Structure formats: structure tokens, C-alpha cells
Amino acid sequence: MSTTRSPSPEPTPLIRLESVSKAFALPDGTRFDAVREVSLDIAEGDAFGLVGRSGAGKSTLLRLINLLERPDAGRVQVAGRDLTGLSRRELRDVRQGIGMIFQQFNLLQNATVFDNVAFALRIHGRHSRSEIDRRVHECLEWVGLPDKIHSYPAQLSGGQKQRVAIARALAPGPKVLLCDEPTSALDSETTRSLLQTLGDIRRQLGVTIVIVTHELPVVEQLCRRVAILEQGQVVEQFDLDRPAELPRQSALGREIDELLRRRETPSPPGPTPSLHAAERRYA
Ligand SMILES: Nc1ncnc2c1ncn2[C@@H]1O[C@H](COP(=O)(O)OP(=O)(O)OP(=O)(O)O)[C@@H](O)[C@H]1O
Numbered sequence: 104m105s106t107t108r109s110p111s112p113e114p115t116p117l118i119r120l121e122s123v124s125k126a127f128a129l130p131d132g133t134r135f136d137a138v139r140e141v142s143l144d145i146a147e148g149d150a151f152g153l154v155g156r157s158g159a160g161k162s163t164l165l166r167l168i169n170l171l172e173r174p175d176a177g178r179v180q181v182a183g184r185d186l187t188g189l190s191r192r193e194l195r196d197v198r199q200g201i202g203m204i205f206q207q208f209n210l211l212q213n214a215t216v217f218d219n220v221a222f223a224l225r226i227h228g229r230h231s232r233s234e235i236d237r238r239v240h241e242c243l244e245w246v247g248l249p250d251k252i253h254s255y256p257a258q259l260s261g262g263q264k265q266r267v268a269i270a271r272a273l274a275p276g277p278k279v280l281l282c283d284e285p286t287s288a289l290d291s292e293t294t295r296s297l298l299q300t301l302g303d304i305r306r307q308l309g310v311t312i313v314i315v316t317h318e319l320p321v322v323e324q325l326c327r328r329v330a331i332l333e334q335g336q337v338v339e340q341f342d343l344d345r346p347a348e349l350p351r352q353s354a355l356g357r358e359i360d361e362l363l364r365r366r367e368t369p370s371p372p373g374p375t376p377s378l379h380a381a382e383r384r385y386a
Pocket residue numbers: 127128129135136137155156157158159160161162163164317
């Protein structure tokens with residue numbers, strides 16, 4: 104009997120962008136290419152960072168994944184379905200599987216935490232009251248906020264508001280969570296604890312996370328793979344499990360490598376080295 108095995112095929116990525124492009128019409132009549140022929144595969148269960156300077160096209164690229172922006176060219180596939188070819192109704196159903204959170208939380212100010220989280224379940228009308236009640240409690244447990252269920256957003260801190268937004272995004276049971284600078288409005292301690300929660304959600308619920316950020320410590324703490332964007336294009340992408348043997352192509356790639364190297368080098372006795380230089384934003 105032969106002992107040779109054919110190599111196992113690469114698993115199909117959960118998200119596949121094929122040569123997607125997006126241009127915006129500017130008031131002076133010219134067109135601006137925000138995303139230019141980007142191809143990207145994101146594996147199921149991954150924590151994938153989209154990193155780049157302000158205006159690089161990160162948010163536009165993220166919004167192409169759930170078709171909040173429709174590409175001018177190229178294809179967007181999620182879980183094997185080509186979203187660009189779906190009807191409005193089909194797209195609405197598929198979007199149930201793709202949650203999203205934002206820098207400014209985007210909560211309903213006049214609704215309680217319960218109603219904010221229940222919102223996504225109610226608009227689909229397929230769930231009974233008791234199902235909604237159970238699901239809202241479950242989601243608030245995941246983000247550590249069960250005791251705030253009757254509060255209004257104005258009564259919460261920024262970190263707590265973002266936790267409510269995460270609970271709301273998780274309520275329909277998404278496979279993917281798109282995060283657009285979710286920690287940019289938070290201090291570094293709150294950021295660390297929120298990223299810990301996102302990491303737990305990825306590991307325990309198997310939710311694939313795609314996160315846009317300027318902050319390299321965010322990449323370091325949460326991401327397993329990163330793509331660097333410059334002027335609407337992916338200039339390089341790599342795994343974060345270890346520093347590269349050859350220098351990275353982009354300045355941001357080299358900065359990330361430097362962080363990984365520092366993490367691998369045992370700290371000398373004395374005060375812990377500061378991460379302040381790396382914590383500066385790349386705006
Ligand atoms: N609706 C729009 N109309 C015109 N131009 C737009 C529109 N949306 C984005 N742009 C332009 O496309 C480019 C990329 O924008 P995008 O918001 O994707 O950048 P970003 O990398 O997320 O930046 P930031 O880090 O500042 O959020 C920018 O130059 C922006 O001005």
C-alpha cells in the first residue's frame with residue numbers, strides 16, 4: 104500500500120476579494136480611486152488586520168466586504184457566495200451573517216441597551232419575544248455587561264458603549280465581524296480589555312474578525328494576519344506569528360516587525376520597556 108498522500112487542498116477562504124476596485128466622484132467632476140484592484144483571501148476563524156495611513160482606503164475596503172460599498176469592478180465572495188450577484192433580499196439575508204462595529208459605536212440613543220441589542224433581531228421578525236430575550240442576555244454576557252441591560256447609551260462609558268455595539272453585532276449569530284477602528288475613541292487600558300473580548304469571541308464562537316486600525320498595538324494584540332494598504336492598494340500582507348527574515352517592503356510592515364521582535368526579546372531586568380513610540384497613531 105502506498106504511503107504517499109496528496110497534499111491537502113488549501114481550505115476555501117471565508118472571504119475572497121477578487122480584483123475589487125472602487126472610485127468616488129468628486130465635486131469637481133473628477134474621479135478618485137479609493138480602492139484599486141485589491142485581491143485578498145481571509146480564512147475562516149482568522150483575525151485579519153487592514154492597516155494603513157489615513158485615506159489609504161481601509162474603511163472603503165472593509166465596507167466592500169458587506170457591500171455597504173458596491174465595487175465598480177471585481178468580485179466579493181463570502182462563505183462561497185458572490186455577493187455582487189445577489190438580489191436586495193438575498194443580500195439582506197447574507198448580511199445577517201456579517202456583523203459590523205464602528206469607531207463611534209452608532210448606538211440608538213433613545214433606546215436601552217436591551218433594545219439596542221434586540222434591534223437586529225426584531226427587524227427580521229423571525230424570533231419570538233422569549234427567543235429575543237434569551238439571545239440579548241446571552242450576548243450581553245459575552246461582552247461582560249449583563250448588569251447594564253436597562254441603561255441608556257448616555258449612561259455608559261465609551262468602552263461599555265462599544266461592548267453594547269459588539270453584543271448587537273453578535274445577536275444574529277454572524278460568521279464575520281467587521282470592525283472599523285473600534286478602539287480609536289478609547290484609552291489604552293480600555294482598548295486592551297476590549298481587544299481581549301474580541302479575541303475571546305473569535306476563539307470561543309469561531310467568529311472571523313476583520314479589523315481596520317491605525318494603531319499597531321491593536322494589530323499586535325489581536326491580529327494573526329495583516330494587509331498593509333497604501334493609496335488603495337495592498338502593498339504587502341503577512342502572518343504575525345514571527346518577525347520576517349528579510350525586511351518588509353513597507354514602512355508600516357517594518358514597524359510591525361519591530362514590535363514583534365521586541366515581544367520575542369526577553370525584557371532586561373528593570374522597568375518594562377515602554378510601547379509609547381509604537382502607540383502613536385498613524386493619522
Ligand atoms: N463617499 C465618498 N466620496 C468621495 N470620496 C470618498 C468617499 N469615501 C471615501 N472617499 C475618499 O477615499 C479615500 C479613502 O477613504 P477611506 O475612508 O477608505 O480611508 P481610510 O483609510 O479609512 O482613512 P481613515 O484612516 O482616515 O479613516 C479618501 O481619500 C476619502 O476621501
